[in-house]
Amino acid sequence: MLDRHPFFQLFAARLRELAREPGVLFWIFGFPLMLAIGLGFAFRGEQAVIVDVAVLDGPRAAECAAALPADLGFRASVLDAEHAARALRLGKVALVVVPGDAAEASPEFRFDPARPESRLARALVHDALERAAGRVDRVTPRAAPVTEPGSRYIDFLIPGLLGMNIMSGGMWGIGYAIVDMRSKKLLKRLAATPMKRVHFLAAFLATRLVLVLVEMVLLLLFGWLVYDLEPRGSLAGIAGLCVLGACAFASLGLLTATRTAKTEVVGGLINLVMLPMFVVSGVFFSSDRFPEFVQPIVRALPLTALNDALRAAVLEGASLSEQGPRLLVLAAWGVVSFVLALRLFRWS
Amino acid sequence: MSSAIRCRGLVKTFPGKPPVEAVRGLELDVRVGECFGLLGPNGAGKTTTIEILEGLSAPTAGEVEVLGRTWRAHADELRERIGVTLQDTRFTDKLTVEETLRLFGSFYARGRSVEQALAEVELGEKRKSWVVNLSGGQRQRLAVACALVGEPELLFLDEPTTGLDPQSRRQLWDVVRKLKHGGRTVLLTTHYMDEAEKLCERVAIVDHGRVIALGSPAELIRSLGGDHVVEFSFEGPGGAGGAETELARLAGVRAARAEADGFALTVGEPHVTIPALLAHAEATGSALARLATRQASLEDVFVTLTGRHLRDA
Numbered sequence: 001m002l003d004r005h006p007f008f009q010l011f012a013a014r015l016r017e018l019a020r021e022p023g024v025l026f027w028i029f030g031f032p033l034m035l036a037i038g039l040g041f042a043f044r045g046e047q048a049v050i051v052d053v054a055v056l057d058g059p060r061a062a063e064c065a066a067a068l069p070a071d072l073g074f075r076a077s078v079l080d081a082e083h084a085a086r087a088l089r090l091g092k093v094a095l096v097v098v099p100g101d102a103a104e105a106s107p108e109f110r111f112d113p114a115r116p117e118s119r120l121a122r123a124l125v126h127d128a129l130e131r132a133a134g135r136v137d138r139v140t141p142r143a144a145p146v147t148e149p150g151s152r153y154i155d156f157l158i159p160g161l162l163g164m165n166i167m168s169g170g171m172w173g174i175g176y177a178i179v180d181m182r183s184k185k186l187l188k189r190l191a192a193t194p195m196k197r198v199h200f201l202a203a204f205l206a207t208r209l210v211l212v213l214v215e216m217v218l219l220l221l222f223g224w225l226v227y228d229l230e231p232r233g234s235l236a237g238i239a240g241l242c243v244l245g246a247c248a249f250a251s252l253g254l255l256t257a258t259r260t261a262k263t264e265v266v267g268g269l270i271n272l273v274m275l276p277m278f279v280v281s282g283v284f285f286s287s288d289r290f291p292e293f294v295q296p297i298v299r300a301l302p303l304t305a306l307n308d309a310l311r312a313a314v315l316e317g318a319s320l321s322e323q324g325p326r327l328l329v330l331a332a333w334g335v336v337s338f339v340l341a342l343r344l345f346r347w348s
Numbered sequence: 349m350s351s352a353i354r355c356r357g358l359v360k361t362f363p364g365k366p367p368v369e370a371v372r373g374l375e376l377d378v379r380v381g382e383c384f385g386l387l388g389p390n391g392a393g394k395t396t397t398i399e400i401l402e403g404l405s406a407p408t409a410g411e412v413e414v415l416g417r418t419w420r421a422h423a424d425e426l427r428e429r430i431g432v433t434l435q436d437t438r439f440t441d442k443l444t445v446e447e448t449l450r451l452f453g454s455f456y457a458r459g460r461s462v463e464q465a466l467a468e469v470e471l472g473e474k475r476k477s478w479v480v481n482l483s484g485g486q487r488q489r490l491a492v493a494c495a496l497v498g499e500p501e502l503l504f505l506d507e508p509t510t511g512l513d514p515q516s517r518r519q520l521w522d523v524v525r526k527l528k529h530g531g532r533t534v535l536l537t538t539h540y541m542d543e544a545e546k547l548c549e550r551v552a553i554v555d556h557g558r559v560i561a562l563g564s565p566a567e568l569i570r571s572l573g574g575d576h577v578v579e580f581s582f583e584g585p586g587g588a589g590g591a592e593t594e595l596a597r598l599a600g601v602r603a604a605r606a607e608a609d610g611f612a613l614t615v616g617e618p619h620v621t622i623p624a625l626l627a628h629a630e631a632t633g634s635a636l637a638r639l640a641t642r643q644a645s646l647e648d649v650f651v652t653l654t655g656r657h658l659r660d661a
């Protein structure tokens with residue numbers, strides 16, 4: 001009978017354990033949706049850019065502030081030198097304008113060129129002051145704002161969140177869970193039975209695959225219903241990527257769990273593995289932002305490969321066969337981690 | 349009579365600075381169908397020994413034969429034929445008793461029914477409870493049930509009642525007594541002498557990784573030379589240093605030892621010794637502050653052999 005089979009029993013036990021732990025369910029399903037909602041709202045496209053500037057108090061301050069009207073997106077406040085400097089330091093304003101005087105007709109801009117919003121403010125303020133001084137524009141481009149599905153921040157975000165969830169699900173769901181069993185001596189107890197090791201590992205992996213597919217459906221459905229983001233690639237292809245990613249990160253999770261019996265230790269290890277990838281692998285912003293010389297490393301990371309592949313599939317409709325190198329990176333991480341993990345694994 | 353467990357020259361040294369010699373040349377013969385106890389203080393090497401016998405760790409040296417097989421050659425077969433409870437396993441909190449048993453049962457080719465195992469440990473009415481909601485005694489009985497679902501010929505129980513309240517201990521003792529029926533062999537470890545006396549047909553007293561005495565509880569106690577212990581303390585000069593040499597010469601005394609709060613005499617017949625003791629007290633100008641007689645126990649055997657008590661060794 002099927003339900004007497006050890007694989008089935010192990011698999012059912014694992015699913016029950018997860019289903020009976022509300023906190024775990026939140027981290028698996030609720031958290032990524034909340035992130036998508038929160039970040040999607042914070043970075044929604046229609047929001048107008050507001051340029052905060054300070055105008056240094058003086059004889060021509062009022063005139064200068066009047067040249068930066070609210071309807072052009074400026075929020076100008078007239079401040080004395082001390083307050084203006086403070087506002088700039090705290091990031092409340094992007095730029096301080098020192099109006100020209102009798103001796104020097106041109107204004108002075110004080111800003112930190114390392115801040116992107118300051119560079120933007122400098123260009124916009126310069127433009128507005130020129131116009132107020134009577135410049136006549138010879139070129140007037142027409143603006144055509146892009147809000148189509150596929151090119152907004154939320155479109156970038158959803159595949160990234162899916163990738164991130166596949167990573168943390170694999171690392172915690174396998175790595176932490178196994179160390180927890182070792183710390184309770186449950187692994188040792190199982191090793192004293194005739195249980196086949198392959199059934200044990202297969203049950204953990206199967207649990208991950210089920211969860212990953214549910215996560216995928218949830219996130220894609222959410223993007224589709226709320227943000228009108230319809231995946232371009234085939235669902236089967238996207239599911240294939242999720243499965244490969246889940247296997248790779250399950251193996252990596254298993255590798256972190258091979259020796260220690262302390263859940264604190266494996267927690268630290270998991271964070272050590274995941275944190276760099278959260279930052280560089282293009283979850284929240286593109287990994288292309290990192291300098292050229294680190295790109296080979298960034299692209300060799302499993303989460304970068306997974307995120308890039310998911311984005312290509314969801315946003316551009318790339319098929320699996322077009323993503324060979326990324327699939328290879330994922331498979332290599334999976335196979336190498338798995339082989340190492342089997343060699344190093346201890347039951348007690 | 350055939351052996352269920354046979355080990356010779358068993359040694360286990362844990363690497364470290366300095367290395368820990370947990371087991372140093374331990375010899376053991378457990379007969380088929382008996383309940384055998386390893387009795388010894390904490391740190392004696394009982395768990396280390398039993399885990400080697402269970403095939404969970406490899407000995408540094410020595411030979412081990414379990415049910416006529418070796419772990420090296422017959423690990424799969426042996427795992428089918430033994431049942432194990434470890435010293436303090438925590439099963440998955442949010443599985444029920446029944447689910448846990450069904451899981452363990454699925455690993456065995458000739459698994460018995462969950463019902464039978466539940467009945468044997470008297471946990472039937474808790475079948476639908478999550479493990480996290482069980483008492484200590486119920487958890488320990490679940491552990492025994494998990495060891496029983498494979499219908500084992502040989503059962504290993506490591507400290508089955510440590511940490512349990514007196515009522516739960518007695519309940520577990522009842523369970524273990526029933527396990528012996530049907531030709532099953534049981535090897536248990538304990539640091540409670542009353543447990544070993546009540547449950548085991550034969551006991552090996554283990555200290556510092558060696559067997560220092562072997563026999564049935566009755567035989568071991570008989571080896572003291574007397575079945576009774578007289579305990580007392582002096583008020584007055586009678587308890588001066590070296591008094592035990594003089595006490596040992598009193599009528600009927602087989603052995604005398606100083607305790608933290610007085611003396612203990614091993615005696616054959618208390619009605620002979622006590623008058624002699626009272627006369628001795630009078631002669632030395634002291635009085636007996638307390639006087640009690642009791643049956644000699646394995647504790648006395650251990651103290652006689654090592655000079656230490658089981659509980660604080």
Ligand SMILES: Nc1ncnc2c1ncn2[C@@H]1O[C@H](COP(=O)(O)OP(=O)(O)O)[C@@H](O)[C@H]1O
Pocket residue numbers: 362364368369370388389390391392393394395396397
């Ligand atoms: N894995 C280990 N590494 C190092 N020392 C150990 C290990 N396991 C047990 N010991 C030591 O071996 C000795 C015997 O331990 P153990 O077999 O658990 O004794 P018992 O079960 O009789 O209380 C103890 O001194 C213990 O500290």
Ligand SMILES: [Mg+2]
Pocket residue numbers: 394395396435507
């Ligand atoms: Mg022990």
